[in-house]
Amino acid sequence: MIRSTNKPLIAHVLFRLGTGGLENGLVNLINTLPDDKYRHAVICMTDYTDFRNRINNDAVQVYCLNKKPGQDFAVYVRLWRLLRQIKPDLLHTRNLSALEAQLPALLADVKCRIHGEHGRDIDDVDGTNWRYVLLRRWFRPLVQCYVPMSKDLEDWLIKQIKVPEKKIAQIYNGVDLTRFKLGDSKPRWLLPIEFRAINLFLIGTVGRLDPIKDQLTLVQAFIHLVKNNPELSHKVRLVIVGDGVLMLPLQALVREADIENLVWLAGERHDVADIMRTLDLFVLPSINEGISNTILEAMASALPVIATKVGGNSELVVENETGYLVPKQDPIAMADAIKHYLDQPELLSLQGQAGRARVVSKFSLDRMMTDYNDIYDKLLLECGSN
16 A cells, blocks of 8 residues: 555554444544545454444545454564555554554554553453553553543553653543434434333433443342332333343343333444433443543433443533432432432433533534644654654
């Protein structure tokens, strides 16, 4: 592949291109950055799903390195060869699972190298796993610029990984305000028939069904709510959008509590923006978060948000203004917060509109695109001057 002289090639490296907040942010970025300014390639350490079809530009190449489970040192040789072939001007790795790509990039003479931190997994919720800390510190000299998604992650990079502040450019995720928006009417036809009644109060969440997202706590909170307020069983419904390893445990929990008629486990959907418009309240029960795309999407849809007080959630949800923050893994506190809205329904519109205004002013996709554009330009200029 011949390198363009006027359009730098950015190689984005991630573990897998599938449904997820990190991946959604990457696709939004590629789709939003000016076509006449950059070219893009996406390199998956493992593979990709049909989520890649959300990339609007047919010129964007998506490569799979098919990394084997566990240690697969040969994958880094394959990556080095690929980088030598496509000759990117800038490499952008994301999260720990792609960090080691920084070394093949250095050896392949990729001059500009960025690493993004989007959040942590269930096996390192607080970022103190000594093996992972050591690995991040080893690779620290190779990374020229770190891009954490939240102030919380920025603070962790400085204090735990010992990254100099001058090497950090914190950027919030942005939400597509043309896709997630207010609507005159709710598209209730998307819901199961028993969820379509106008008088129903719909509580919802969106995300992969994974222990770090902890949808089990939300279901436990819902069970607590209806068992302690049996009259609400005729009014409230729970919508859980997403798929993953927690699907079977969630189904079992719902079945055991005999609330199958009150809970819709919708699986993975491609009409999330429309389903958001059917909800009255959004809840995110995660154990840890960077900057949650789904919180931003819910706020853009004018929904009040209940979220756990972890990671960057408190940077998005303003207590008593756009929603409420509750302790993680505390179903009773979560149920109480939901009940607060049922008791004071006027808060739904008030806080929902405040959330929409906050997203418009601080978390738009255009703002995210401008921030990344500035960082890419700055680093490419510095590399070119060396």
